[in-house]
Amino acid sequence: MNQNLYHYILTIADTNLILGQRLGELCGHGPSLETDIALTNISLDLIGQTRSYFQYAASLFDEEKTEDDIAFLRKEREYRNVLLVEQPNTHFGYVMARQFLFDVFHLMFLRELENSKDETLAAIAKKGIKEASYHRRFSSDWIKRLGDGTEESHTKIQEAVNNLWRYTNELFQMTEADVAMVKEGVGVNLEALKEPYYETVSEVLKEATLEVPERKYFQKGGKEGIHTEHMGYLLSDLQYMQRAFPDMKW
Amino acid sequence: MSDKKKNWPLWEVFVRSKNGLEHRHFGSLHAADAEMALENARDVYTRRNEGVSIWVVESKHITASNPSDNGELFEPAQDKVYRHPTFYDLPDEVKHM
Numbered sequence: 001m002n003q004n005l006y007h008y009i010l011t012i013a014d015t016n017l018i019l020g021q022r023l024g025e026l027c028g029h030g031p032s033l034e035t036d037i038a039l040t041n042i043s044l045d046l047i048g049q050t051r052s053y054f055q056y057a058a059s060l061f062d063e064e065k066t067e068d069d070i071a072f073l074r075k076e077r078e079y080r081n082v083l084l085v086e087q088p089n090t091h092f093g094y095v096m097a098r099q100f101l102f103d104v105f106h107l108m109f110l111r112e113l114e115n116s117k118d119e120t121l122a123a124i125a126k127k128g129i130k131e132a133s134y135h136r137r138f139s140s141d142w143i144k145r146l147g148d149g150t151e152e153s154h155t156k157i158q159e160a161v162n163n164l165w166r167y168t169n170e171l172f173q174m175t176e177a178d179v180a181m182v183k184e185g186v187g188v189n190l191e192a193l194k195e196p197y198y199e200t201v202s203e204v205l206k207e208a209t210l211e212v213p214e215r216k217y218f219q220k221g222g223k224e225g226i227h228t229e230h231m232g233y234l235l236s237d238l239q240y241m242q243r244a245f246p247d248m249k250w
Numbered sequence: 251m252s253d254k255k256k257n258w259p260l261w262e263v264f265v266r267s268k269n270g271l272e273h274r275h276f277g278s279l280h281a282a283d284a285e286m287a288l289e290n291a292r293d294v295y296t297r298r299n300e301g302v303s304i305w306v307v308e309s310k311h312i313t314a315s316n317p318s319d320n321g322e323l324f325e326p327a328q329d330k331v332y333r334h335p336t337f338y339d340l341p342d343e344v345k346h347m
Binding site (some may be wrong): 035038 | 281290293
């Protein structure tokens with residue numbers, strides 16, 4: 001099996017899966033019925049994309065594997081999602097800041113992945129671009145609303161952006177798998193996305209009358225399977241059914 | 251949400267399900283402004299592929315007839331069958347009438 005390709009797919013797919021799970025936690029708990037449905041839609045978009053990636057990943061194995069095996073039966077250290085997306089929902093400001101900081105990256109990334117030499121990845125990316133465009137529009141709008149809203153919403157969204165900022169740099173960290181895949185014309189050169197990413201993010205933050213954090217020290221580890229303390233709880237929810245009733249179907 | 255003043259205003263949503271058809275009233279929702287109303291309408295009413303175009307209008311801008319006026323507004327039309335174009339003999343060659 002092409003280990004680099006497998007790891008490469010996992011980083012993309014796990015990031016979608018874990019963010020989808022986080023948003024799924026809000027189902028029935030959104031601040032308004034309309035927002036609740038919107039967040040659940042985004043969650044389902046992300047999980048739909050995850051399925052495509054995992055089906056592809058499962059097909060790389062010599063032995064029989066399914067998308068469910070990959071989604072539900074790995075241990076914490078085997079998940080390769082970025083740390084940003086596993087951060088808890090804390091309050092609506094965090095949900096939107098996390099979403100926004102991811103969406104800007106996600107859309108840029110998919111637009112590059114669409115040109116991958118790997119036809120499957122290119123096709124998944126192409127399909128995801130329209131979804132990601134809407135996500136970005138939705139979360140950017142909310143950043144502006146909350147930032148340029150009341151004093152309280154401004155303070156809360158600024159706090160969320162400040163706290164999540166430390167996880168943004170990891171989005172551009174090139175792992176061994178990334179380097180190998182870029183060499184083969186399959187993967188995206190993440191480092192090239194970094195500058196345009198921070199430019200776009202800063203523009204929106206400024207429009208939202210928010211401060212762009214000046215932090216120079218960043219957290220990383222997710223792509224190597226080293227996660228924050230929140231990940232274990234998230235996985236115990238995510239994996240509960242498969243662990244309690246192995247091989248269950250519905 | 252119990253404090254009424256804090257509620258977002260109500261919007262009516264009209265969706266055109268196919269090109270060539272007219273927009274139809276789909277329901278209502280709450281939103282802070284028109285832009286948010288459009289996004290909410292997209293998420294609430296078109297998530298199962300129902301639409302190709304959305305209109306939203308704040309409910310307060312709709313003037314509605316009063317149900318207590320129904321007598322004078324609608325009953326006079328009930329016995330005027332001659333207003334229906336049903337008194338013509340159509341030739342068989344004319345289809346789709």
